[in-house]
Structures are given as C-alpha cells and as structure tokens.
Amino acid sequence: MTALREGPRPPAAAELSSRKRMTATLGVILALALTSIDVSVVSTAMPHIVGELHGLAVYAWAGVTYAVAAAVVVPIAGKLGDMFGRKPFLLVGLVGFMASSWACGAAQTMTQLIVLRGLQGLFAGIQMANIFTVVADIFTAERRIQIQGVLFSVAGLSMVIGPPLGGYITDSIGWRWVFYINVPIVLVTVFAVLTAVPFVRSSARWRDIDFAGVATLVAGLAPILVGLSLAGDGHAWSSVAVIGPIAGGAVMLGAFVYTELRVAAHPIVPFDLFKSNQFAVMVAVAFFSAFAMMGTLFYVPLLYQSVLGISATFSGSLLIPLTLALMVVPPIAGKALSSMPRYRYLGTLAFAAMVGGLLLLTGVDPGSGRGVTVLAMVLVGLGIGIAFPMATSVVQSAVPMKLLGAATSQVQFWRMIAGPVAIAVLGTLMSGKTGAAASPRQLASALHEVFLVAGLTVALGLVATLFLKEVPLRKMPGMARRKKKSATPVSETV
Numbered sequence: 001m002t003a004l005r006e007g008p009r010p011p012a013a014a015e016l017s018s019r020k021r022m023t024a025t026l027g028v029i030l031a032l033a034l035t036s037i038d039v040s041v042v043s044t045a046m047p048h049i050v051g052e053l054h055g056l057a058v059y060a061w062a063g064v065t066y067a068v069a070a071a072v073v074v075p076i077a078g079k080l081g082d083m084f085g086r087k088p089f090l091l092v093g094l095v096g097f098m099a100s101s102w103a104c105g106a107a108q109t110m111t112q113l114i115v116l117r118g119l120q121g122l123f124a125g126i127q128m129a130n131i132f133t134v135v136a137d138i139f140t141a142e143r144r145i146q147i148q149g150v151l152f153s154v155a156g157l158s159m160v161i162g163p164p165l166g167g168y169i170t171d172s173i174g175w176r177w178v179f180y181i182n183v184p185i186v187l188v189t190v191f192a193v194l195t196a197v198p199f200v201r202s203s204a205r206w207r208d209i210d211f212a213g214v215a216t217l218v219a220g221l222a223p224i225l226v227g228l229s230l231a232g233d234g235h236a237w238s239s240v241a242v243i244g245p246i247a248g249g250a251v252m253l254g255a256f257v258y259t260e261l262r263v264a265a266h267p268i269v270p271f272d273l274f275k276s277n278q279f280a281v282m283v284a285v286a287f288f289s290a291f292a293m294m295g296t297l298f299y300v301p302l303l304y305q306s307v308l309g310i311s312a313t314f315s316g317s318l319l320i321p322l323t324l325a326l327m328v329v330p331p332i333a334g335k336a337l338s339s340m341p342r343y344r345y346l347g348t349l350a351f352a353a354m355v356g357g358l359l360l361l362t363g364v365d366p367g368s369g370r371g372v373t374v375l376a377m378v379l380v381g382l383g384i385g386i387a388f389p390m391a392t393s394v395v396q397s398a399v400p401m402k403l404l405g406a407a408t409s410q411v412q413f414w415r416m417i418a419g420p421v422a423i424a425v426l427g428t429l430m431s432g433k434t435g436a437a438a439s440p441r442q443l444a445s446a447l448h449e450v451f452l453v454a455g456l457t458v459a460l461g462l463v464a465t466l467f468l469k470e471v472p473l474r475k476m477p478g479m480a481r482r483k484k485k486s487a488t489p490v491s492e493t494v
Contacts, residue, residue: 141473227242
C-alpha cells in the first residue's frame with residue numbers, strides 16, 4: 001500500500017473563529033438529527049403509508065432497503081472522505097438526502113417508495129460516515145471528545161422525539177410531509193456546512209479510488225444484510241431466500257478481502273487498522289453495545305405488551321428511561337473519558353450495566369411489577385450512553401489523521417450491522433420457542449431466553465474492554481508517560 005500525497009491543508013481547527021465554529025457545529029448537529037430521526041419518524045408513519053399505497057405484503061422492505069444501503073456505503077464514504085475531504089461528501093449526502101426525501105413524499109406506489117428509501121438510505125449513510133469525522137476538522141483533540149458526547153446525546157434525543165413527531169405529522173397533515181419536512185431543514189444545514197466547515201483533504205486523484213474494492217464490498221455486504229434481515233423477519237435460516245444471499249455475499253466478501261490485501265493501492269478498508277489494540281477493541285465495543293440497544297428496543301415492547309399486559313401507547317413511554325439515559329449520559333461520559341487516565345474501566349462499567357440490565361429482564365413474568373423493567377432500561381441506557389462516544393473518541397485518538405475517516409466510519413459500520421445481526425439471531429431464537437398463539441407465560445419464557453442470550457453476547461464486549469490499552473485522549477498527568485507502551489502503531493499508508 002502506498003501513501004497518498006499530502007496537499008496543502010487549511011487552517012487548523014484551533015484557528016477557526018468562534019462564529020464559524022458555532023455555525024459549523026450547528027450544521028453537523030442538524031445533519032445528525034436528520035439522519036437519526038428519519039428512521040423512527042418514518043416507522044411511525046408506515047401503517048398509514050401501506051394503507052394508502054396498498055403495500056402490506058412488502059411492508060418490511062421499505063426499512064430493509066434503507067438500512068442496507070446506509071450500512072454498505074458507510075465504509076466507502078468514510079474512506080473517500082479521507083481522500084477527497086469530508087466537507088464535499090457531507091454536502092453530497094445532504095443534497096441527495098433532500099432530493100430523495102422529496103421523491104419519497106411524492107411516491108405513488110409501494111415499489112417506488114422502497115426504491116427511493118434505498119436511495120435515501122444511501123445518502124444518509126454518506127452523511128453518517130462523515131458527521132463524526134468532520135468534528136476533527138472543526139475542533140481540537142481535547143474539545144472533540146466532549147463534542148462527540150454532545151452528538152450522541154442529539155442522537156438519543158432524536159430517538160425520543162421521532163415517534164411522536166412522526167405520529168403528529170401523519171395525523172395532522174399527512175404522511176407525505178414526514179418526508180417533505182426534511183427539505184427546509186436540509187437547506188439550513190447545507191448553508192451552515194457550506195459556509196463554516198473547513199475543507200481538509202489530501203491531494204488524491206480519482207484514479208486512486210479502489211473501485212474493485214468498492215464493487216466487491218457492495219456485492220458482498222448487500223446480500224448478506226438482506227439475508228439477515230429476512231431471517232429476522234421470520235424466514236427460516238435454511239430457506240433459499242436467506243442462505244442464498246448470505247452464501248453469495250460471503251464469497252464476494254472473500255474476494256473483497258483478497259482485493260484489499262493483495263491488489264488495492266489505497267484500500268477502502270485498511271486492514272492494518274485491526275492491528276491496533278485500540279481500534280480492534282473499540283470495534284467490539286461499538287458492535288456489542290449496538291447489539292444491546294437493538295435487542296432491547298426490539299423486544300422490550302413485546303415484553304411490556306404481551307407479558308405484562310401494558311397497552312402499546314403506554315409501553316412506548318416505558319422506553320423513555322432508556323432513551324433519556326441516551327440523551328443525558330453521553331456528554332457526561334465524554335467529560336469523564338477526557339479526565340480518566342484508566343478510562344478502560346469506564347468501558348467495563350458500561351458493559352457491566354448493559355449485561356446487568358439484560359439479565360434483569362430474564363426475571364420478568366406476568367406477575368412482575370414495572371419497576372424491574374424500568375431499572376433494566378436505565379442500566380442498558382447508561383451503558384450504551386458511555387460505550388457509544390467512547391468507541392468513537394478512542395479510535396479517533398489512536399489513528400493518524402490520514403486514516404481518521406476510514407477508522408471512524410468502520411466504528412459506525414459495525415454499529416449499524418449489529419442491528420440486523422441482533423434481530424436475526426434473537427428473532428430466530430424467539431420464533432423457535434413460540435407458536436402462532438402463545439400464552440403470556442410462554443412468551444415470557446421465550447423472552448427470558450432471548451434476553452439471556454443477548455446478555456451473554458453483550459458480555460463479550462465487557463471482556464474486550466479488559467484488553468484495552470489506553471492512549472491519551474488529551475494531555476493528562478501520568479498517561480503521557482505510558483503512551484509509547486500502550487499504543488499499538490497503525491501504518492499511515494492508505
């Protein structure tokens with residue numbers, strides 16, 4: 001692998017004026033809020049959409065195409081952001097997201113909506129690949145860690161307000177405005193990014209792009225994620241619809257790995273990253289914390305409604321302790337991370353909380369009160385609220401600037417694929433334990449196994465944190481002396 005030529009760089013983040021930094025931060029926050037809130041807003045409107053467009057048979061595909069497109073493009077867009085600058089890709093993602101949102105609102109058939117949601121997911125993925133990385137172009141290293149906490153707090157807030165906002169818009173002015181309302185917000189965001197975010201890039205050329213890597217990565221990931229989504233939607237693992245795409249995708253991923261290691265001059269995924277202790281551990285932290293979040297969000301409402309007999313409306317409100325923790329904890333975690341020399345113990349504490357919360361849920365039965373589930377939600381939310389900003393901050397402190405986009409987008413990518421994996425694995429377990437008409441006690445028993453398996457799986461993240469070798473997230477007494485011993489160097493070639 002050969003290094004990209006370095007071109008002239010703009011003023012450092014420390015030299016940005018306060019006004020520009022504030023404007024740029026507003027743009028980044030709005031971009032994150034748009035992509036974070038989109039899924040939950042649209043999910044709330046989907047019953048009305050399928051009713052008008054007569055698409056109940058393909059209901060799930062509107063979400064599947066969006067999620068698959070977003071996940072597949074993240075590592076590609078992150079690498080290209082390193083090569084050509086994050087600002088233009090953030091702008092492309094925003095403008096494309098705006099255009100596809102308008103097109104989704106104008107869709108006349110369910111097939112049109114499914115295709116357009118896939119396109120919207122593509123542009124959302126381009127944004128997600130660069131939002132958390134462009135912070136490095138705006139803030140100094142010390143401030144960046146705290147801002148990451150603020151960004152994850154914004155994402156948590158979006159989870160809280162998304163469903164009621166989607167319901168309000170759908171009931172008051174119609175489901176199409178769930179998409180149309182994105183347009184004016186994106187225009188404000190584009191203005192903020194265009195005028196205030198600095199343009200930082202190397203002198204890469206289009207011929208430097210790893211086109212073979214892009215093609216094999218897409219051909220490998222897309223069918224695997226589709227197969228996992230179908231498995232999570234009730235299809236048998238042995239069915240052709242599941243095993244066919246997964247097997248074909250696995251072959252193409254093998255071709256991707258060969259291309260990256262033996263052929264590509266500037267690989268989409270620099271595998272040298274995985275030689276870094278900090279990167280490898282934080283990828284595990286990102287994946288298993290997202291696994292915990294998805295397993296909780298997907299199965300706790302079923303526990304509330306079908307086991308405890310709580311209404312759908314009220315069961316949604318009982319998830320507030322989790323989402324509230326996701327709002328409040330990340331900024332505090334960011335501050336703590338930048339102050340603790342031995343911050344790996346904070347990660348261990350985070351996973352202990354997640355595992356404890358999931359194991360608490362294994363004891364909930366029809367006679368249980370709501371206090372246990374609320375406590376479980378708080379513990380899981382506390383753990384996720386620490387783990388999410390920790391993964392991004394540690395990786396950004398451990399890798400060289402040339403690899404910042406590729407490394408950060410990998411963290412985001414592993415978070416995103418944890419969702420389909422969790423639903424496929426836990427969904428298979430759930431469907432194997434319940435029939436078409438299960439009693440509350442049968443459902444409780446099946447859910448106990450689901451949460452037990454989820455807890456044991458997430459415990460692997462706890463084990464991973466024990467092997468983390470801290471690198472300084474900012475200048476702290478005592479840590480600088482350990483820097484050379486604790487940091488595993490990563491090649492600066494891309």
